[in-house]
Amino acid sequence: MKECFEKLINERQSCRNFNDLPLAEETLLEIVKSATLCPSACNSQPWKMYVVTSPEKLKETAVALGVNGHNKFLNKAKAFIVLAEKEATLKEGVLFDRKHFVKYDIGELIAYITLKAKSIGVDTCIIGMVNQKLIGPAANLKKGEICNVAVALGYSDSPLREKKRKPMKETVEMV
Numbered sequence: 001m002k003e004c005f006e007k008l009i010n011e012r013q014s015c016r017n018f019n020d021l022p023l024a025e026e027t028l029l030e031i032v033k034s035a036t037l038c039p040s041a042c043n044s045q046p047w048k049m050y051v052v053t054s055p056e057k058l059k060e061t062a063v064a065l066g067v068n069g070h071n072k073f074l075n076k077a078k079a080f081i082v083l084a085e086k087e088a089t090l091k092e093g094v095l096f097d098r099k100h101f102v103k104y105d106i107g108e109l110i111a112y113i114t115l116k117a118k119s120i121g122v123d124t125c126i127i128g129m130v131n132q133k134l135i136g137p138a139a140n141l142k143k144g145e146i147c148n149v150a151v152a153l154g155y156s157d158s159p160l161r162e163k164k165r166k167p168m169k170e171t172v173e174m175v
């Protein structure tokens with residue numbers, strides 16, 4: 001188990017070079033099904049995952065995630081999981097102002113999506129550049145939902161890269 005997890009987190013890397021292999025709908029469903037098991041504050045699950053696969057919606061979504069000419073590689077993505085944030089419900093709002101936690105919850109969801117995808121051979125790139133005006137119609141978002149992040153999916157044509165991370169002495173302190 002430990003070795004599997006180490007291999008998974010080492011091999012997951014952002015893919016900006018998707019090849020032409022198609023991505024099956026059942027593979028996407030397997031990924032989102034696992035992602036629904038991720039934790040969230042108060043088990044509030046304050047999200048909706050819009051799985052974009054139709055050719056015309058893929059094009060629209062790639063444009064919506066390509067602010068100022070960035071992320072041009074997205075025109076080769078085979079699917080997007082667009083993550084909509086939902087507003088706090090009364091029950092959860094009474095326990096604590098859940099608005100503070102939505103972004104952490106979505107972060108958990110992204111971790112599950114990207115790691116589950118890699119575990120079945122699918123590559124991903126998290127995309128934080130979102131054109132708020134375009135993403136709603138592109139991904140079919142409903143009233144009250146906003147999207148700040150999405151995941152592009154497909155199969156990579158790039159080799160494994162060495163991870164570049166800050167030294168642990170900068171990011172970890174034993175107290």
Ligand SMILES: Cc1cc2nc3c(=O)[nH]c(=O)nc-3n(C[C@H](O)[C@H](O)[C@H](O)COP(=O)(O)O)c2cc1C
Nearest residue numbers: 012013014015016070071125126127128129149163
């Ligand atoms: C919230 C978030 C937003 C990101 N937005 C983008 C993006 O718009 N375009 C992109 O190419 N990569 C994006 N990334 C990917 C990061 O650049 C990448 O995860 C980081 O450089 C580490 O590289 P690795 O994923 O290959 O390990 C984003 C990552 C996160 C977590």
